[in-house]
Amino acid sequence: MSRIKTKHHTIAAVEAELLKRVRVHGRISRVELSRKLNIVPSTAGIYVDRLIRDGFLVESARREQRSGRPPKLLELNPAGGRFVGVDFEARNLMATAVDFSEKPVRQVHKAIRAADSAGQILDKIEQAIAEVMDGGPRSVLGIGVGVPGTVDPHSGVALHYEFIKGWKDIPLGTRLAKKFGVPVFLENNIRCMALAELWFGGGRGLQDFVCIGVRSGIAAGVIVNGHLLRGSRNRAGEIGHWHCGDARLEHVASLSAMIETAQRAIDRGRKTSLATANGELTIEDIVSAVQAGDAFALSLIEDAARVHGWVVSELSVLFDPQKIIFAGPLAELGEAFLAPVRQSVTESDVTVTASTLGQYNGALGAAALALHQWKPKR
DSSP: OHHHHHHHHHHHHHHHHHHHHHHHHOSBOHHHHHHHHTSOHHHHHHHHHHHHHTTSEEEEEOTTOOSSSOOEEEEEOGGGOEEEEEEEOSSEEEEEEEOTTSOEEEEEEEEOOTTOOHHHHHHHHHHHHHHHHTTOSSOEEEEEEEESSEEETTTTEEEEOTTSTTOEEEOHHHHHHHHHOSOEEEEEHHHHHHHHHHHTSTTTTOSSEEEEEESSSEEEEEEETTEEOOOTTSOTTOGGGSEETTEETHHHHSHHHHHHHHHHHHHTTOOOGGGGOOSSOOHHHHHHHHHTTOHHHHHHHHHHHHHHHHHHHHHHHHHOOSEEEEESGGGGGTHHHHHHHHHHOOSOOOEEEEOOSOTTHHHHHHHHHHHHHOOOOO
């Protein structure tokens, strides 16, 4: 029995690697694929035929062929199944479903209230997953979750996040796997953003870059030699605890810090369009005020940008990346945020850009994480 299980595991691993190669290279012939995998064509053909039969691959003629018998090319079958990605932090939860070719097919956003307990947030995660799963042509094959704070990807436990009350040692992976009946893969949410940039965004084709996520907290997803850096205790990139002067970085230049600074100024009578915001002040209010040319909002962004220029300088020394990509709501401001960041960078010529993947970038990275780690059942 153990030999049978080992054989099935080996077959599944080879097929998963084969699918990854097709995913990376796009349309590819059987011969080219066997060379990439360094296995004989006949053996590769056995795996390919099984994956076509199971609906994960399709084979079609090379479109540009003009004469002779056109060779057939393999490509992913979008209808092969769906993967769900979830990304959340203290104020927002994003979920997306992608088809087997990694194309987003459904998205859901849920607000998280400051008063929400860990249990209420878990309920919202399950609701969001159920909503994006609804109506799929084939069953969901896996779920990826981008978790804020520290996480143990191997045990599927969310360890700690200070911006959610009671968020400690949550067996999130086990809970979701039991409820939905599919494999669940956990990763830090900012690292999921970095994976999204690696596979779909500004980091595609790069070997070394850093993605800085600025939200309720601040963290960095670090890609080194094409691979995600996690560290020995899964804490790599937790830069929010760096000290900037007498305070922690996330207490100075995170979205939460910016909102608190703005609210204090408004309470003291500062003249700004933000003073007319209905209800609780949000980062969306600040972004809109900057885009409208509000002087105070612009100064708020510029102050945060100067701090992040220092962060870029430090990360450049540590990792010597090809590029540093900012993700999160501040990325929507483009040069209004990036220009003062670059002006504050010292002794580095690293390229500094903003993510173009939008607010669902972390969820997209989480879905791709599940897709890349999933293996066919054999």
